[in-house]
Amino acid sequence: MMTAVFQVALGGAAGAVLRYLTGLGMVRIVGHTSFPYAIITVNILGSFLMGLFVVAAAHRGLTHLSPLVVTGFLGGFTTFSAFSLEAVTLYERGEMISAAIYVLASVGFSILGLVLGLWLARGIFT
Template sequence: MISSVSMVALGGAIGAVCRYLAGLGIIRLLGHHDFPVAILTVNILGSFLMGMFVVAAALRDLTWASPLVMTGLLGGFTTFSAFSLETANLIERGAFGQAALYVALSVGLSVSGLFLGLMAARGVFA
């Protein structure tokens, strides 16, 4: 059986690669902006997927996969460390309004994404 640490490492590697590719895809789709749209999108999607997995794991006896999926894959995919850096960059550039908007959108929409994931999963798995 794979150890929890190995599952976190594997999931983290996959999640980080997915984050990188999603970021590239979003930038190619929308173009490069001063506002960190790619990271915001990844955080919202990752929160939605976390909500989906929490319900699926509880209802389908998948909690054994939590280290792989929640800590590893989704932890590597979501980017709150990058969120902090982007916020600091906006503040250092003097873009205080954009920084405040970015923080509010990131937190508000990510939490909303998690709740939507919970509701969607409950509709699918319940």
């Protein structure tokens, strides 16, 4: 158990640092813009890497590295890869309705949660 926790912590730290550096790199490439280029870049790249890892790990017997790579590194690197994996897993199982509900509810309620948090915090702190 503690080995997995350590793997998640180590991977998460590395992923978060790489996400930060990717953000700095995107600012150098495209400049400061209102569009979140860095976040969309890490989300697409991280989802791609998760797809590669999940299949490679299953075929090479490396699923024991999932806490390090999937939960830790890619979880720290992206803001979207675990969500993408769960949505596609539901889809591949033929659970189309569940996949659609999951995607719509995750996006919709996450945005709603953010709006409610902003509203509450602004009511308290302003």
